[in-house]
Amino acid sequence: MGGYALEVMHIRKSFSGKLILDDVDFKVNRGKITSFLGPNGAGKTTTIRIILNLIKQDSGEVVILGRSNRDKEIFKEIGYIQELPNLPSFLTGRQLLKISSRMKGAKEEEIDEYLKIVGLLDHGDKKISKYSKGMIQRLAIAESLIGNPTLLVMDEPNIGTDPLANIFFREMFKDIVRRRGVTIFFSSHDLSEVEKISEEVVIILKGKTFFTGNIEDLISKFLGVRIEVELANPSNEIFECVKNIGYVREFSSQGSLLLVGISEDKRWELLRDVINCGGKVISFKRENDLEKAYVEAIKRGRGY
Amino acid sequence: MRQLRGGEGINKVIVVSLYELRRALARKKVLVLIYLSLIFEVAVYIALFYVKDNTSFREILPAIGNILWLVGTLLPQSLLIHFIALSISSGSLSEEYEQGTVDFFLTKPIGRAEFVLGKYLGGLTLVVLIYLLMVTLSILLSWILFQPQGNLIYLPQIFASVVISALAFYSLGFMTGEVFRRSSIAYIISSTILISSLLIGIVLNFVYGFTKNSIYIMIAKALPNWGATQLPIFIASSIPNSSVILPFLEVGPSLNGTIYEALGYVVSYSISFTLISLLSFLSRDIPKRIS
Numbered sequence: 001m002g003g004y005a006l007e008v009m010h011i012r013k014s015f016s017g018k019l020i021l022d023d024v025d026f027k028v029n030r031g032k033i034t035s036f037l038g039p040n041g042a043g044k045t046t047t048i049r050i051i052l053n054l055i056k057q058d059s060g061e062v063v064i065l066g067r068s069n070r071d072k073e074i075f076k077e078i079g080y081i082q083e084l085p086n087l088p089s090f091l092t093g094r095q096l097l098k099i100s101s102r103m104k105g106a107k108e109e110e111i112d113e114y115l116k117i118v119g120l121l122d123h124g125d126k127k128i129s130k131y132s133k134g135m136i137q138r139l140a141i142a143e144s145l146i147g148n149p150t151l152l153v154m155d156e157p158n159i160g161t162d163p164l165a166n167i168f169f170r171e172m173f174k175d176i177v178r179r180r181g182v183t184i185f186f187s188s189h190d191l192s193e194v195e196k197i198s199e200e201v202v203i204i205l206k207g208k209t210f211f212t213g214n215i216e217d218l219i220s221k222f223l224g225v226r227i228e229v230e231l232a233n234p235s236n237e238i239f240e241c242v243k244n245i246g247y248v249r250e251f252s253s254q255g256s257l258l259l260v261g262i263s264e265d266k267r268w269e270l271l272r273d274v275i276n277c278g279g280k281v282i283s284f285k286r287e288n289d290l291e292k293a294y295v296e297a298i299k300r301g302r303g304y
Numbered sequence: 305m306r307q308l309r310g311g312e313g314i315n316k317v318i319v320v321s322l323y324e325l326r327r328a329l330a331r332k333k334v335l336v337l338i339y340l341s342l343i344f345e346v347a348v349y350i351a352l353f354y355v356k357d358n359t360s361f362r363e364i365l366p367a368i369g370n371i372l373w374l375v376g377t378l379l380p381q382s383l384l385i386h387f388i389a390l391s392i393s394s395g396s397l398s399e400e401y402e403q404g405t406v407d408f409f410l411t412k413p414i415g416r417a418e419f420v421l422g423k424y425l426g427g428l429t430l431v432v433l434i435y436l437l438m439v440t441l442s443i444l445l446s447w448i449l450f451q452p453q454g455n456l457i458y459l460p461q462i463f464a465s466v467v468i469s470a471l472a473f474y475s476l477g478f479m480t481g482e483v484f485r486r487s488s489i490a491y492i493i494s495s496t497i498l499i500s501s502l503l504i505g506i507v508l509n510f511v512y513g514f515t516k517n518s519i520y521i522m523i524a525k526a527l528p529n530w531g532a533t534q535l536p537i538f539i540a541s542s543i544p545n546s547s548v549i550l551p552f553l554e555v556g557p558s559l560n561g562t563i564y565e566a567l568g569y570v571v572s573y574s575i576s577f578t579l580i581s582l583l584s585f586l587s588r589d590i591p592k593r594i595s
Contacts, residue, residue, distance in 0.1 A: 045592065052411050054590040075413040086404030086593050088323070090330035102319045103412035105312065143408075 003066070005030045005151050005183035011050055011060035013043075020046050021057070022207045028185050028200075033177055035198040036187040039298060043207045044187040045083070048155045051185075052080060065150055076104050079144030083156035085136055089129035093120055093139050096128065097146060104147035114142040117172070134165060141169060145176075154186035170197050195290045203294070205301040215290055220264065222296040224249070226287040227270055229258040232280040241277035245270070259287065316414045320422025321429060327399075328392050328430045337388050338434055344384065345376050345438050349445035356450075367545045370454035374540060374549055376442025377459070380435070381466045381536050382555040386498055386529075388434055389470040390477030392427045394490035397585065398481035404593030420585050424478060424578065431470055439463060455543050465536040472532040472570045473498055475577035482581040485591075501527035502556050509557035525559055531569030538563045 006028035013021040021043045028034045038044050049055040051062050053069045062069040065077055087096055097111045115121045118138035128136065137157070144152055152173075174197065176182045188194050194201070194215075201218055203211040211218060231238065234256040242258060243251045247269070250261025262270055271284050328334050352372065355361050380388075397420075400406035409419055439459070447453050476497060480490035508524040511517075524530060533556055540546050551558065 049590070049592070052407075054407060054410055056589060072413045072415050075411060078411065080407070080411040082404070082407055087408060088327065088403070088405045090327060091323075099319055099323060100408075100412065103316060103409070103414055105413075 003030055004028060004063075005065060006051065006185055007061075007063040008047065008051065009061045009063070011047065011057045011062070013046060013050060013055065013057050020207055021050075024060070024204060024207065024209050026202045026209050026212045028183060028202070030183050031177060031181040032200055033173065033184040033186075033198040034200040034202060035194040036185060036202050036204070037189075037191075037194065037294060038187075038204040038210075040189075042204045044204060045155055047204065048153060048187060051153060052078075076147060077150040079146070079149035079152045081137075081140045081144045081152070081154040081157045084133075085140035087128050087136060087139065087143075090127065092125050092127055093131070093142075094124035096139065097124075097143055100143050100146045106147035110146075114145055117145070118142040134162065138165070148180070150182060152182060152184045152186075154184070156187050156189065166193070173197065191291045191294055195288075203297060203301075205298065210301050211297060215288075218297065219288060219290065219293040222293045222300065223287070223289070224261050225264050225267065226250070227260045227262060227267065228283070228285055228287045229260060229270075229274055229279070229281060230283040231256050231258065231274075232282050233278070234258075235278075238274075238277050238279045242274055242279070245273050245277075256282075313415070313418055317418050317422040317425065320409065320414070320419055321426035324396065324423050324426025325430050328396070328427055331395060331399075333395075334388075334392055334430075337391055338437075341380060341384055341388060341434065341438060342441065344380070345441045346445065348376055348379060349442070349449055353449045364548055365450075368548050369451045371543055371546060371549065372446035372450050373439075373443045373453045373456070373459075374462075374543065374546060375553065376445065377439050377462060377466075378536055378540060378550070378553045380438055381469060382533050382553060383498075383502075385431070385435055385438075385466060385470050386473040386532060387495065389431045389474035390494040390498065391491060392430055393424075393474045393477035394481045394494050395487040396423050396427045396478055396481055397581070398485050398487040398490050401485045401591065402487060402593070406590055410590060416586050417582065420582055424581075427478070428471075428474060431474060432467055435463070435466060435470070458540065458543050461539050462536055465539045468567070468574075469532040469535045469570055471574040472528050472577075475574045475581070476528065479577040479581040479584075482584050498529060501529040502533075505530060505556050505559075509559065521559055524557065525561055525565065526569065528569075528573050529556060530559065530561075531566040531573070534559070534561060535563065535566040535570055538566055 004027045008024055008026050011021050011024040012019070024043065024047055036044055036047070046055060050057050051064070051069060053062075064074050067074045091099070093115065094111060097114060098108055100106075101108045101111060112121060112124070115124045118141050120135060120138055120142065123131070123135060128139065131139065170193070173184055177184060186198075198215070200214050201211065202209065203218075211221070234253070239253050239258065242248065242260065247262055247266045248260055249263070250259075252259045258274075260270060271281065274281060274284075352375065356365070397406075410416065443453055443456070473494065477490060477494040480493045481487060484490050484493065505524040505527050508520040512520040512524075533554070537550055537554060538561070541550060
């Protein structure tokens with residue numbers, strides 16, 4: 001199952017003469033969790049609505065699982081979770097899932113299974129108007145899973161409202177990606193969640209694709225390679241020694257921690273040289289701060 | 305394969321129609337209108353029952369006693385059924401935008417035209433059911449309070465003509481709901497068009513009385529309310545002795561015309577409004593939740 005789950009090709013869109021998207025172009029690999037990032041107003045929601053054919057682009061094309069997004073049948077393969085899901089409040093949870101099943105041609109017998117997965121089996125016959133925000137979010141997740149979709153698109157899903165629900169749904173999404181090869185594409189501002197769940201990122205800025213790739217590439221590109229070294233015997237002599245190693249580009253220390261900026265190929269050489277400087281290394285890891293990399297990327301993108 | 309798709313398409317339209325029926329019934333405004341309509345039906349027959357012993361009424365009762373079902377069947381169509389129709393249809397699409405629920409359907413394997421058709425038919429089914437309830441009530445009350453009713457052979461034609469007439473304002477409400485995407489604006493605009501076309505018709509008829517210039521009558525007949533309110537009256541006029549009742553059931557001016565003219569106006573308005581709604585829905589972007 002290679003290839004792309006989603007191809008967004010050179011999308012342009014204006015509203016009332018104002019250019020909102022200008023050549024948004026990226027691809028989402030199958031069977032991966034890809035997050036869609038960008039500051040407010042960058043055009044994330046507009047892009048997602050174009051992908052879902054709710055908004056028509058001025059030019060460009062969207063291909064989902066090898067078929068145009070204008071082919072309505074492809075929506076049997078898509079599950080969608082809105083930011084703050086707006087579901088018909090006069091229906092019960094079970095009625096909503098029944099409508100969704102009928103639309104997608106899925107088995108209605110599986111409705112209880114989906115309600116059970118999201119912990120709403122005992123609330124299936126309650127009207128949605130009586131649901132809490134967290135319950136509505138859970139119902140939206142259950143609804144998106146109907147018909148075993150191949151692609152899940154989520155627009156800023158604040159998964160659950162409590163940390164336990166967050167952990168549960170994060171693991172559930174990872175599991176369906178792992179076991180069923182589902183692709184998840186979601187927009188978010190929650191970088192800690194992005195870091196925990198996704199492998200690849202797409203960043204748009206000022207209506208243009210600014211970065212596509214995996215999280216490590218993003219960090220390398222905008223932060224460089226920074227190694228965090230924890231020493232059992234921190235001392236000024238060791239710090240000075242490490243700081244003076246020829247290939248060290250950046251150096252800072254705090255307590256027993258050293259943060260050393262180097263090029264990618266000097267990683268293991270650094271470990272050897274820190275030991276040679278007399279350091280007793282407790283931990284040696286690459287700094288993986290998506291938030292810093294993202295902020296740096298946005299700053300550069302804006303020309304600061 | 306094509307047949308299968310056709311069958312699937314019909315199923316989806318039915319799913320949306322049933323959803324729309326349920327949605328419209330969940331709206332307080334619609335429920336209040338339904339209750340008021342039923343109270344109105346009962347009140348009309350109770351009022352007639354209390355004047356049964358009035359000398360003048362007693363004189364005409366032998367002639368109209370067996371067609372009193374016409375009163376409750378035709379009285380709503382002069383105004384009430386159009387209000388019910390536009391109050392249901394004006395919220396049909398606009399409330400989906402306001403509540404953001406339109407995304408739920410349009411991110412499923414359903415075409416926009418199928419969705420619009422389902423919404424249109426679902427709301428219309430409710431209008432037909434409400435009117436059916438009113439007609440049933442009329443026949444029962446006139447039968448119980450007065451005498452066994454006759455000439456019911458005309459009922460299917462009259463029923464169909466009222467439903468067709470209701471299409472004009474139903475489609476108007478549907479169109480304004482789609483074009484303005486705000487239920488309150490759609491309701492205000494479409495009900496204003498209903499009332500103002502009625503009033504303008506009265507004024508034009510009045511002006512015609514002085515000028516005898518037939519252009520005023522032509523304009524009055526071309527207003528959306530004329531065909532919609534006159535078509536069932538023209539059909540009912542072939543019922544024996546109905547001429548005694550019909551003048552009291554007309555709200556607007558009584559202008560001469562034919563069934564075909566009235567039908568022509570109703571069909572033209574209905575098709576035009578529906579086409580505008582469809583074209584608008586097919587071509588415009590679906591915004592995020594509006595309110």
